[in-house]
Amino acid sequence: MTKNPPLLDDLPEQEDERGFFADQPTRRPRLKPPAEPISLADEKPGVSAKTSDEAHYHGHRDRLRARYRDHGDTALADYELLELVLFRLIPRRDTKPIAKALIDRFGTLGGVLGAPIGLLTEVKGVGEAVALDLKLTATVAHRMLKSELKGKTVLSSWSSVIDYCHAAMAHETREQFRILFLDKRNALIADEVQQTGTVDHTPVYPREVVRRALELSATALILVHNHPSGDPTPSRADIDMTKTIVDTAKPLGVTVHDHIIIGRDGHASLKGLRLI
Structure with a gap:
């Protein structure tokens, strides 16, 4: 079936439309600034660097507890035993640097527990509440040793x-x-x-x-x-x-x-x- 030729009245309008689009200046797409570097944790959807850090030290805490449970205190260094104590006192921070700083400052685990509260709080990350709890731990240890003497021939x-x-x-x-x-x-x-x-x-x-x-x-x-x-x-x-x-x-x-x-x-x- 033969198609009807286009109406003459329509041609100028089509030419005008083509001219309109042809005359528009070409707009270059705006370039976005380069993205900032992202950490490996950020490459995974929904995982932030903070969440990754928390997962790291929580995993470390679980492994340390497991070593203590399975092998006792002989499997842990002094600073690691101190970490186990600090887990309860500082629940949302990596306590390994704090434990090591305390040992460095006072020399031994006994030195940490025997130190005055004022000196304990000079260590970064140790507030008054943590210092008091460390002294409480020391007091419990002293009472335990004292109880071994009660009623016995000294x-x-x-x-x-x-x-x-x-x-x-x-x-x-x-x-x-x-x-x-x-x-x-x-x-x-x-x-x-x-x-x-x-x-x-x-x-x-x-x-x-x-x-x-x-x-x-x-x-x-x-x-x-x-x-x-x-x-x-x-x-x-x-x-x-x-x-x-x-x-x-x-x-x-x-x-x-x-x-x-x-x-x-x-x-x-x-x-x-x-x-x-």
């Missing part, structure tokens, strides 16, 4: 006595004079800090020591004090003071079994050194 648990005194005093920044009061079976009646002094001296009053022993009906004493310098070597003043207490207590039926000096890395026994 002289037959000498290593427990040393462990307890070391945990309680080795990292103190000032000298303390502590007395363990014993009954006639040499079981622990009381443990008291009688005096706290300066970095290198504590005033001790022998009459007050003996008076307190009589108040508690104690028949024997173990004297303990610390040297914040770290060196437990007894000084001449330590020896003389001990002999004065021995001489004051003996006529009243109170025996001084020993005077232990605690340092950060060890201890000295005046009895073991044959100084009393």
Whole structure:
């Protein structure tokens, strides 16, 4: 079937339309600025860098807990044990750098737990609440060691006595004079800090020591004090003071079994050194 030719009236209109589109200037597409670099985490839809970081340290926490569960504390370094404690205190941060900073600052795990709150809070990432909880952990450890002495013959648990005194005093920044009061079976009646002094001296009053022993009906004493310098070597003043207490207590039926000096890395026994 033959098509009808186009109407003449339509031609000018078609030519005008072609001219209109032909005369328009060509517009170049506007180029977008180059995209900023993205991390590997951003390449995955819906995953941010922050989410990736959180996944990393949560995975690390799970692995550390698993190692502790399966192998005990011997499988972990000191800073990793500290991490396990910090997990509870700082739930939404990577605690490994904080644990390492604490160990670097105070030397050992015991040094961290024995440090004063004011010094703990000087470490980046440790606020007052975290510092208080670390001291609470230290207190629980001290009470646990002390409970090992209760009701037992102290002289037959000498290593427990040393462990307890070391945990309680080795990292103190000032000298303390502590007395363990014993009954006639040499079981622990009381443990008291009688005096706290300066970095290198504590005033001790022998009459007050003996008076307190009589108040508690104690028949024997173990004297303990610390040297914040770290060196437990007894000084001449330590020896003389001990002999004065021995001489004051003996006529009243109170025996001084020993005077232990605690340092950060060890201890000295005046009895073991044959100084009393």
